Every structure is written in C-alpha cells, then in structure tokens.
Amino acid sequence: MEYTYYPGCSLEASSRGYDESVRFVFNALGQKLIELEDWNCCGATSYMSTKETISLVISARNLALAEKYGRDIVAPCSACYTILYKTNHILKNNPIMKAKVNQALKKDNLEYNLSLNVRHPLEVLVNDFGIEKIVSKALIRLDGVKMAQYYGCQIVRPDRGLDDKENPQMMDSLFEALGAENIYFPMKVRCCGGMLMTTYPDVALKLNKEILECAYGNGAELIVTTCPLCHVNLEAYQDKINKKFKKDFHIPILFFTQVLGLALGGTPKELGLNRNLIPFQLKKTALEATK
Amino acid sequence: MIEKRENTSIIPGVLGKKEKHLRDSLLQQILNIPGGESIKKCIQCGCCTGSCPVSYMMDITPREIIALFRAGEIESILSSRAIWICASCYACTIRCPQGVQVTDILYALKRLAIDQKIFPKRFPVYALSESFVSLTNRFGRSYEPGLILLYFLKTNPLKLLGLVPLFLKLFFKGRIGLLPKKIKGRETFSRILREAEIMEMVVPVQES
Known part of the structure; x- marks a missing residue:
C-alpha cells in the first residue's frame, strides 16, 4: 500500500x-x-x-x-x-x-x-499489514527481551476506537509475536507531562520518574515508545531525574519502529539507534534464537 | 482563593457584565467542540480529578473548574494556575461517564485567558505558546532550539546555561539542527495566516 x-x-x-x-x-x-x-x-x-x-x-x-x-x-x-x-x-x-x-x-x-x-x-502496520505477516518477514527474533510498552497519552486518547484506551494492546501483541517479553506495566498510558518539562519541570520530572520507576521495578530492559516528546522526556531528562530523586536509572528508550526495525534486520545506523543517548543492544540470546 | 470580584453581581444567579461576556465567548468555543454540549450533563462525580495525573498540583481541580463555570465564576478559573498545568493527556475525557470533553474545554479556557490576558507577567505557558506561534508563523515549521531560546529569554535567561550540557549531547548525536527548516510556500502561508486571523474573529449568529 x-x-x-x-x-x-x-x-x-x-x-x-x-x-x-x-x-x-x-x-x-x-x-x-x-x-x-x-x-x-x-x-x-x-x-x-x-x-x-x-x-x-x-x-x-x-x-x-x-x-x-x-x-x-x-x-x-x-x-x-x-x-x-x-x-x-x-x-x-x-x-x-x-x-x-x-x-x-x-x-x-x-x-x-x-x-x-x-x-x-503503529495502527497502520498492525491493521493494514498485520502482525502475522510482520512476523513472517522478521529476520531476528526478540526472544527474552524484557520490554515496557509505553503508549503515552495521545495515541490512544481521546478515544478513536482503535485500541483499548486504558490498556492498549497493539504494541504488546506485535512484540510478543516477535518473541519479546512484555513486563507488567500499568503506567503504559500514563502522561509524561509533555511540554510541562519546559514550563513546570518539577511536575514533569515527577511524572517521568514514576514511569521509569515502574518499568525498572518490573524488570524492563528497555522502554518502547511511540512519541517524540515522551522519548525526549524519558531519555534526555533521565540524568536530571536521577539527580533530583537520587535514583540510578539507565534505561534505553527506543521508538517502536527502532525495535521493530531490529527484528526486520536493520542495522543500528539504519534505524538511528546511534542517535539515542542511552545505548541499547540486543542480547546474544535473542540473536542466537534466530539462527 | 476565590475572591469576590467587583463586577460580579452579588445577587445569586445574576451575571455581571464581564462574566456574561466571558461566558458567551466560552460557550461559543465549547459548542465548536464535537460533543461539547455534554458539559451540561456534568454530575460533579470527580472522575476527571481522580484520573488526572497532575491534579494534585492544581489550585482548583478539573471538577471544580466545571462547578465554578456553572456558578458564574469564570474569572476565577481564568486566573487559576490549574488550566495551565493540564498537559492535555485526555485521561479525564475518556473516563468521564457523562462524555464531558474536559480536555478540550480546558483548551477553550486557556484561549480565553490568553485572549483576555489574564495571567502573570513572564508566565511560562504563555511564553512558550507565544514563542511557538511566532516561530511557526515565520518559518511554517517549528524549530526546537529557537523555541527553547525564545522561551527562556522571555522567562528566565539564566536557566539557558543549565541546558548547555543537554544541548551538546543532543547536538553530537545529530539531533539538533543549527538552522531552522522553512517551508517553501512561506509567502502564501502568511497570506493564509492573515485571512485566518480575520476568520478567528468571525462569530456566527446564534439561533436563540
């Protein structure tokens, strides 16, 4: 199409x-x-x-x-x-x-x-192309990669009837089919604060701390996101959050297409992974499962 | 917190002149929202406040905002900090059992406050919006470094220093453009904007 x-x-x-x-x-x-x-x-x-x-x-x-x-x-x-x-x-x-x-x-x-x-x-890939076909095109399995699927606010809300608005499943189903392990992540549609990081940083830092804490506490290796603003807030401000709340987060934040791209055989450079501030690499086990 | 304003009538149910004006412009905007009329059906249950991830930072909660609107206290809402704390995550909107479009009503309140210039000087959200709008009008695109620069010059220039390390980190990852991107049709774009400004002031005649 x-x-x-x-x-x-x-x-x-x-x-x-x-x-x-x-x-x-x-x-x-x-x-x-x-x-x-x-x-x-x-x-x-x-x-x-x-x-x-x-x-x-x-x-x-x-x-x-x-x-x-x-x-x-x-x-x-x-x-x-x-x-x-x-x-x-x-x-x-x-x-x-x-x-x-x-x-x-x-x-x-x-x-x-x-x-x-x-x-x-996300919705185009899942609905028009289909998860089954995506899995058949995948070159690398994501077996055992522990992911927190973070949808943020504006992709599921306000209601457009595409997915459950409290507990959306599109990314979960997609990556589960590719072998990933979706951790328990009740913060998946919690707001990151968006532009509040600039206007009211104290409010936004706390929101992001809670999201990171939840993902980290439930064993996520990485957080997958669909939104540029969520990505910047969770990634670029992680140092600041660590400093303010005396935490030690070091969680890679990836766009869902970056993770999907890895499964489809993309190189880190092709997928812009080299631009992320917190590096992420597929573990050997995930790569071996493919062979 | 809610002081009695001079031009608000003390007779219950009778609106002062200013309140009536504010109410009319707000209602006009609320009716432009698809499903906006459901504000009438608010049952004051507080689901909006309970669902809001930032209501604990607000001086008046989303539920109270609707109650104050009904009570003829729009000016109190406009001078609150609550409407500006909303990050527009729509959690309240999807959970409202009556279908009240809370987030979009808050947008309408923000626009009304800006229109009436009811907020403190160097007010962060207004400064950000103003910077964003001026860049978009000029280039047809947003420009992140320019936005941050303009915003902090308007609010607190000293804070710019603290952003230098982050700026450099992103810059070396190729995530900051040194020059703004511009659209080609800038001339026609500004013509559209000028006409849109006129259209902004056009208010359709209401049937009564």
Missing part, C-alpha cells in the same frame, strides 16, 4: 531516529511512504492553546495538500497525529468551522473537502 507521510518537525530534529526507523520499517515491509510536499507544522498543543481557528487552519493546510493524492496520511509523532486527527474530526462535525478554515486556505488556492483518514504508523 501507499501512504502520504507527514514526518512533523520533531522527526527532522530531536527525533531523527524515529524518522529513519519509520522509513526503514515501511520499506522493509514493502509499504510505500511518500512524504507530503511542503508540509507545515501541525501547530501542536501550543498553538491549540492560543487561537482556535488559526490553529485549525494551519493544521488543515496539510490535510488540503494531502487530499489530492487520495492516500491516507500517516503521522508518527503523537502530537501531530492527535492534532491532524482532531482537525479532521472538528471540520467533519462543524460546517461553519469548515467554511471559515476553507476561506483562509483559499488564499493559497487550497480547499479541504474532508475526504482524508489520519492514521498512526
């Missing part, structure tokens, strides 16, 4: 490893991602907190650009996914807002006619 790819700003900067690994995984599975030409920032939570119509307009510019290709639009960043999805949802339900947004888009001869589906790569 072919999809229109919306990387989002983070995937070009602090989360380049996510971009590299998403492209690798889709390619390895024979799925085509075609990057949306001249896409702009989705506006994220910050724009949404300031102006309603304008934030919908800038997000809808992407939808209007993508619409002419008729393919589903895939956004890996949880914030982009939520904002684009929400924009689509609001415009579909509110004809007045749709008219206002299109009035602004007209200045660039654009118009959005509500025909797109906004999707997340």
Whole structure:
C-alpha cells in the first residue's frame, strides 16, 4: 500500500531516529511512504492553546495538500497525529468551522473537502499489514527481551476506537509475536507531562520518574515508545531525574519502529539507534534464537 | 482563593457584565467542540480529578473548574494556575461517564485567558505558546532550539546555561539542527495566516 507521510518537525530534529526507523520499517515491509510536499507544522498543543481557528487552519493546510493524492496520511509523532486527527474530526462535525478554515486556505488556492483518514504508523502496520505477516518477514527474533510498552497519552486518547484506551494492546501483541517479553506495566498510558518539562519541570520530572520507576521495578530492559516528546522526556531528562530523586536509572528508550526495525534486520545506523543517548543492544540470546 | 470580584453581581444567579461576556465567548468555543454540549450533563462525580495525573498540583481541580463555570465564576478559573498545568493527556475525557470533553474545554479556557490576558507577567505557558506561534508563523515549521531560546529569554535567561550540557549531547548525536527548516510556500502561508486571523474573529449568529 501507499501512504502520504507527514514526518512533523520533531522527526527532522530531536527525533531523527524515529524518522529513519519509520522509513526503514515501511520499506522493509514493502509499504510505500511518500512524504507530503511542503508540509507545515501541525501547530501542536501550543498553538491549540492560543487561537482556535488559526490553529485549525494551519493544521488543515496539510490535510488540503494531502487530499489530492487520495492516500491516507500517516503521522508518527503523537502530537501531530492527535492534532491532524482532531482537525479532521472538528471540520467533519462543524460546517461553519469548515467554511471559515476553507476561506483562509483559499488564499493559497487550497480547499479541504474532508475526504482524508489520519492514521498512526503503529495502527497502520498492525491493521493494514498485520502482525502475522510482520512476523513472517522478521529476520531476528526478540526472544527474552524484557520490554515496557509505553503508549503515552495521545495515541490512544481521546478515544478513536482503535485500541483499548486504558490498556492498549497493539504494541504488546506485535512484540510478543516477535518473541519479546512484555513486563507488567500499568503506567503504559500514563502522561509524561509533555511540554510541562519546559514550563513546570518539577511536575514533569515527577511524572517521568514514576514511569521509569515502574518499568525498572518490573524488570524492563528497555522502554518502547511511540512519541517524540515522551522519548525526549524519558531519555534526555533521565540524568536530571536521577539527580533530583537520587535514583540510578539507565534505561534505553527506543521508538517502536527502532525495535521493530531490529527484528526486520536493520542495522543500528539504519534505524538511528546511534542517535539515542542511552545505548541499547540486543542480547546474544535473542540473536542466537534466530539462527 | 476565590475572591469576590467587583463586577460580579452579588445577587445569586445574576451575571455581571464581564462574566456574561466571558461566558458567551466560552460557550461559543465549547459548542465548536464535537460533543461539547455534554458539559451540561456534568454530575460533579470527580472522575476527571481522580484520573488526572497532575491534579494534585492544581489550585482548583478539573471538577471544580466545571462547578465554578456553572456558578458564574469564570474569572476565577481564568486566573487559576490549574488550566495551565493540564498537559492535555485526555485521561479525564475518556473516563468521564457523562462524555464531558474536559480536555478540550480546558483548551477553550486557556484561549480565553490568553485572549483576555489574564495571567502573570513572564508566565511560562504563555511564553512558550507565544514563542511557538511566532516561530511557526515565520518559518511554517517549528524549530526546537529557537523555541527553547525564545522561551527562556522571555522567562528566565539564566536557566539557558543549565541546558548547555543537554544541548551538546543532543547536538553530537545529530539531533539538533543549527538552522531552522522553512517551508517553501512561506509567502502564501502568511497570506493564509492573515485571512485566518480575520476568520478567528468571525462569530456566527446564534439561533436563540
């Protein structure tokens, strides 16, 4: 299948490893991602907190650009996914807002006619391609790798009917089928604080400490995430959390596509693993199981 | 914590002029949210507050926010720190037994507070949003180093020093771009923005 790819700003900067690994995984599975030409920032939570119509307009510019290709639009960043999805949802339900947004888009001869589906790569891989087929394409088993599957907030919430919103299973089933051991992880949909790490660091540091503590306490070797902001908060601030709470965490945080990419035979460089601050390597046992 | 404001009427149920204005603009925004009208069905059970991972840091809880709105105390909500602590994780929204769109209502309250400029100077969340918006308007893309720089210049420039080690670590991993990425259609993008600003002010006539 072919999809229109919306990387989002983070995937070009602090989360380049996510971009590299998403492209690798889709390619390895024979799925085509075609990057949306001249896409702009989705506006994220910050724009949404300031102006309603304008934030919908800038997000809808992407939808209007993508619409002419008729393919589903895939956004890996949880914030982009939520904002684009929400924009689509609001415009579909509110004809007045749709008219206002299109009035602004007209200045660039654009118009959005509500025909797109906004999707997340995790859900695309699990639902369109299928776990069984992914397992059949895997070159390396993840046997015995103890993972904490961390979904964060915005991929399961607000409810889009794709997965259980309190106890989602998509990543769990995917990696379990590849041999991994999913640890007990009740914090899987707990919020990491998002931008609070900048605005109210004390609140965010505590939230992240609790997530790390839970994963670590239940024996996780790594935390798997779907969101650039969760990734930065849990990874780049681990030192700060250790210092503040007198802890000794050293847990690698990987994007789900980085782990999946390893199973599909990707090299650390192809998957952007060299960009992570806390290194992760598959244990020998996992590699041997493959042979 | 909740002081009586001068322009709030002391007659129960009678709204002061300012409160009425705030209420009208808030309701307009709430009705724009799909499912927004379910705010009427709030039963004050407190599931939202109980589900919120940060309610313990709030001066008024999500449940109290809805109660205050009903009581005609929107100004107290707008001057609270609670609405700004919300990280928009939607835990309250999915658990609300009445389908109240709590997170999106909090977004509407944030926009109203910004519109009315009801917050302290050098206020962190506003400073961040303002920086984010100005970069996005300019380049069509967000630019992380620029965002952090602008934000701390507006709030506490000294803290920038503390970020240098993290900046360097990320830089050597190729995770920080030295220059912002820009979209090609910047000119038409700003034309869209100007028109969007006009559209922002267009309020449809309400049927009564």
